[in-house]
Amino acid sequence: MSVENLTPKEIVAELDRYIVGQENAKKSVAIALRNRWRRQKLSDEMREEVVPNNIILIGATGVGKTEIARRLANLSHAPFIKVEASKFTEVGYVGRDVESIIRDLMDISISIIQLEMEEKVSGEAQTLANERLLNILFPTNGAPKEGGDKPEIIERQKRTRDKLREKLSSGKFEEKVVDIDVTEETMPMMQVFGPIGMEEMGMNLQEMFGSSIPKKRKQRRTTISEARRILAIEEMTKLIDHEEVVREARSRVENSGIVFLDEIDKVVGGSAGAGPDVSREGVQRDILPIVEGSNVITKYGVVRTDHVLFIAAGAFHVAKPADMIPELQGRFPIRVEMDNLSAEEFIKILTHPENALIKQYSALLETEGVKLKFTKGAISAIAAIATEVNDATENIGARRLHTIMTTLLEDILFEKSGGKSETISITREMVNNQLEAIVEDQDLSRYIL
Numbered sequence: 001m002s003v004e005n006l007t008p009k010e011i012v013a014e015l016d017r018y019i020v021g022q023e024n025a026k027k028s029v030a031i032a033l034r035n036r037w038r039r040q041k042l043s044d045e046m047r048e049e050v051v052p053n054n055i056i057l058i059g060a061t062g063v064g065k066t067e068i069a070r071r072l073a074n075l076s077h078a079p080f081i082k083v084e085a086s087k088f089t090e091v092g093y094v095g096r097d098v099e100s101i102i103r104d105l106m107d108i109s110i111s112i113i114q115l116e117m118e119e120k121v122s123g124e125a126q127t128l129a130n131e132r133l134l135n136i137l138f139p140t141n142g143a144p145k146e147g148g149d150k151p152e153i154i155e156r157q158k159r160t161r162d163k164l165r166e167k168l169s170s171g172k173f174e175e176k177v178v179d180i181d182v183t184e185e186t187m188p189m190m191q192v193f194g195p196i197g198m199e200e201m202g203m204n205l206q207e208m209f210g211s212s213i214p215k216k217r218k219q220r221r222t223t224i225s226e227a228r229r230i231l232a233i234e235e236m237t238k239l240i241d242h243e244e245v246v247r248e249a250r251s252r253v254e255n256s257g258i259v260f261l262d263e264i265d266k267v268v269g270g271s272a273g274a275g276p277d278v279s280r281e282g283v284q285r286d287i288l289p290i291v292e293g294s295n296v297i298t299k300y301g302v303v304r305t306d307h308v309l310f311i312a313a314g315a316f317h318v319a320k321p322a323d324m325i326p327e328l329q330g331r332f333p334i335r336v337e338m339d340n341l342s343a344e345e346f347i348k349i350l351t352h353p354e355n356a357l358i359k360q361y362s363a364l365l366e367t368e369g370v371k372l373k374f375t376k377g378a379i380s381a382i383a384a385i386a387t388e389v390n391d392a393t394e395n396i397g398a399r400r401l402h403t404i405m406t407t408l409l410e411d412i413l414f415e416k417s418g419g420k421s422e423t424i425s426i427t428r429e430m431v432n433n434q435l436e437a438i439v440e441d442q443d444l445s446r447y448i449l
């Protein structure tokens with residue numbers, strides 16, 4: 001199932017399994033993704049005209065921006081990369097240049113396609129590997145000579161081989177040891193440095209010339225099961241057309257690639273002037289061409305970024321989206337404000353998502369034979385404390401739940417191990433007793449919660 005075939009409603013439903021609330025954000029990413037699919041169905045000329053609906057997610061820390069991206073990534077079989085905008089610097093300065101995003105995306109795409117292709121040919125490779133094993137195990141040394149053998153002999157040999165093949169695939173010989181011929185991994189003998197610039201383009205002399213060095217064969221003694229694995233990999237490599245992998249990977253990046261630019265507000269300076277702001281604006285200027293559509297040189301050839309979908313995210317506490325350079329603003333037409341999370345939503349976040357904290361801790365303690373039971377009262381007390389501490393100190397959104405849960409469960413996590421099975425009920429009173437003192441003391445909660 002590919003995300004590209006999911007309807008917007010289905011995408012939202014998938015995201016609902018992990019993300020509480022934030023309906024607008026889910027809706028926008030779902031529409032943007034579906035539009036990619038719709039675009040693919042258009043006529044060639046029309047398709048060129050449709051630009052992606054790049055999105056900016058605006059919201060305080062810990063409200064689910066990165067989480068949406070992360071889940072989208074798992075859900076989507078499209079090449080996806082998440083980068084922190086603040087990690088990039090202007091070309092020529094120390095740090096990564098923005099084009100490396102597309103090169104990395106291309107690498108990701110290559111491995112996705114490679115895996116897909118491997119899956120496609122793995123059955124065939126397995127069969128071929130088994131045949132090679134058969135040849136090794138039972139060499140047909142009286143192989144049918146030209147016209148010399150009688151049909152019955154050939155027939156008999158075929159029958160024996162069929163029987164052996166059956167035994168081999170039923171796992172009768174797995175532990176038997178055989179000698180096989182394998183291509184030797186050529187160890188890099190030395191680091192080869194290319195001219196300056198090659199590195200930046202993601203090129204590597206070793207890789208460029210590596211394939212022209214003849215591969216050595218060597219004998220290896222191993223079990224049938226291991227030999228089958230090795231031979232199957234060799235056959236797989238032969239069956240997969242590398243050119244096709246590259247072609248498909250490139251088309252996948254160009255037509256369905258997604259770049260998640262996190263912390264975009266960190267490269268938006270408040271005031272223009274001297275100092276770091278200048279270079280921040282420089283990063284924006286560098287990002288602009290790849291968002292607008294440009295050709296990026298990668299080691300797999302030129303990749304066009306015109307239709308790559310960009311999703312940017314930032315808290316925008318200090319800087320505002322309007323402080324971005326106008327050209328970049330124009331390229332992110334969809335702005336979604338994410339909501340601050342309420343106590344009501346904290347309750348759901350604690351219990352509902354498939355990776356909900358309560359589920360995680362319960363599972364962890366289950367391994368020690370301890371069953372954790374949270375009463376309704378306990379859960380709403382945790383949510384209430386999270387809200388309270390967020391209001392009183394700093395609002396870190398749902399991240400507060402992590403710190404509260406670890407503090408709450410610290411003793412249990414420390415003490416319960418290897419003991420007898422038991423069930424522990426976490427009640428509202430327990431939560432309050434455990435945490436009240438810390439919550440009331442603001443200085444203390446600043447450090448602990």
Ligand SMILES: Nc1ncnc2c1ncn2[C@@H]1O[C@H](COP(=O)(O)OP(=O)(O)OP(=O)(O)O)[C@@H](O)[C@H]1O
Pocket residue numbers: 018019020021022059060061062063064065066067068314315349353397398399
């Ligand atoms: N709406 C939500 N539903 C479920 N879990 C959430 C939600 N919001 C946040 N969380 C939880 O809180 C954690 C932090 O959220 P996330 O990383 O998405 O924050 P963010 O919005 O990217 O913040 P920042 O601006 O600091 O990067 C996540 O691990 C996730 O478990």
Ligand SMILES: [Mg+2]
Pocket residue numbers: 065066067262
């Ligand atoms: Mg984040």
